[in-house]
Amino acid sequence: MSDHRPLTPSELESNAQAFARVIERERATDVHAVLARVGSSWIAVPAARVLRVTPAVKPHRIPHRSHHALRGLANIEGEVAIVLNLAALCGFTWSPSGDGAARMVVIGDRGAAWAFEADEVPGTVACNAQDLLAAPLTVAATGAGFTTNLMPIANGHAGLLDVDALLTVCAEAVRS
Template sequence: MSASDLGDAATGGERGHARSAVARLLERVPAREDLAAAAARLAAGAVEQRGDAASAFVFRLGEEWLGLTTALVDEVLELRPVHRLPHRHDAALRGLVNVRGRLTVCVALPALLQTGPAPAVRGGARRLVVLAAPEGALAFEADEVHGSLRYPLDDVRAVPSTVAHAVARFATGVLPWGERRVGLLDADLLLHALDRRIS
């Protein structure tokens, strides 16, 4: 037998071995845990297909994790200088910030929501969040940004009495998120309150 014949025989053996491994895999009866995991994945996909899910942009102000509808958020940027407006002393108005060459009103959400001071965190965690508000772009400084979080609507819980009063006023519900809770904010109510404070 030539070297090429030996090579062909070896390749054929490998193919046969591979086919038998595939056949064994296909003939294997799935474990109960595998079936349960597959069912959970299908159920999660079904939730998204039914539209029983929503998406929130999650960020932190002080000790509070909060969420706004993702569609409202235009972009997240590095912090930049905020230019205070003379003769305007409302705590909810930080001033003006340059966003891609356009002066944008920068608001202070902690002053409106009374979330308190931010705990000490590693440098560079704070971000400027730009909102595509109907009356014009608004920006605010977040102490930390997680980004978009998709969740089933059934996971949303009622706002507990332990939530800070100012946050509770604007919250539509609370979303469990690992060991944290995210206060889901009513975007229309929040924007209306900001418009009244800064106009």
């Protein structure tokens, strides 16, 4: 038979601190992302790099810029953003759906906003970093190095986007 005695205040405090450390350690390794579907591909964009998600707007062509990944400029809630064709950058085919479910995902930093159109943005997802899978060579190569890992989602996996690598290529595309 076990001895059921009340815990002392110092034991309660010690146990609470131990559990808090475990929870903090687990949260520190969580990966949070905004989930977006572009064509048949699921993309997970690190949530810290997403400035906003809005209804899709039609971009305006940039004169004298013909890079296949640039769709143009758009006014998104009062901020001008360069709209890119994420599918073209990642090496898969896609065309804007034009339906009411389409969204603009604005990424980057304040003052340097970039956007891409997604067919749907169902919300955010989170997982522990240990649950991320290495991107298969075929995915990493096709995505021009923009997919760092595969993130588990309810209906399979989403490619976790390397926003810094993507924006570096986008900046080069604007200059060309």
